[in-house]
Amino acid sequence: xxxxxxxxxxxxxxxxxxxxxxxxxxxxxxxxxxxxxxxxxxxxxxxxxxxxxxxxxxxxxxxxxxxxxxxxxxxxxxxxxxxxxxxxxxxxxxxxxxxxxxxxxxxxxxxxxx
Amino acid sequence: xxxxxxxxxxxxxxxxxxxxxxxxxxxxxxxxxxxxxxxxxxxxxxxxxxxxxxxxxxxxxxxxxxxxxxxxxxxxxxxxxxxxxxxxxxxxxxxxxxxxxxxxxxxxxxxxxxx
Numbered sequence: 247x248x249x250x251x252x253x254x255x256x257x258x259x260x261x262x263x264x265x266x267x268x269x270x271x272x273x274x275x276x277x278x279x280x281x282x283x284x285x286x287x288x289x290x291x292x293x294x295x296x297x298x299x300x301x302x303x304x305x306x307x308x309x310x311x312x313x314x315x316x317x318x319x320x321x322x323x324x325x326x327x328x329x330x331x332x333x334x335x336x337x338x339x340x341x342x343x344x345x346x347x348x349x350x351x352x353x354x355x356x357x358x359x360x
Numbered sequence: 361x362x363x364x365x366x367x368x369x370x371x372x373x374x375x376x377x378x379x380x381x382x383x384x385x386x387x388x389x390x391x392x393x394x395x396x397x398x399x400x401x402x403x404x405x406x407x408x409x410x411x412x413x414x415x416x417x418x419x420x421x422x423x424x425x426x427x428x429x430x431x432x433x434x435x436x437x438x439x440x441x442x443x444x445x446x447x448x449x450x451x452x453x454x455x456x457x458x459x460x461x462x463x464x465x466x467x468x469x470x471x472x473x474x475x
Contacts, residue, residue, distance in 0.1 A: 288466070
């Protein structure tokens, strides 16, 4: 079974631009979550989608948005990029949205904002 | 609101010795607890979880973790460390009785196994 895939793997953008990251979950998984990982802040939750609906949202500004499609694939968008948005963005999928489900992570997209 | 703490940024252990990576949590209800490992330039991999039942949970790669409700801890352990265990380890918690049921991760503990 193929794992979680994320594209692109690496991205360099300049301040003020916007970016879209893509995530394809494991086949059969309906829940997709997004995280931002930085050395200083660790792993911070961005949002979770299940059946095309946002279930949870972390404490990030409105510049960060996402969506999920009917095939469970998900995208996240960051508008008006800032230097502080440089991070590893991780996507994770799980079978359901129940509390006990473990998550399966993709390799991440490394975003550098200059 | 739920929270999780990993009090050690880094743990150094000699190969062959037992290892412990500490994790404490705070939730209003019962916790679901998880351990994940991250190898360099890779995403996180699930190691083990505690949902209910036996307090000692066994997971991948010979790791185990002990749920201690009175101490609100879920420490990760392995009887004999391997150099290949060197990685970044994350503890995570979900509060089963919170409306906001997102999973919260600790800041991670870097484990160095010395040959």
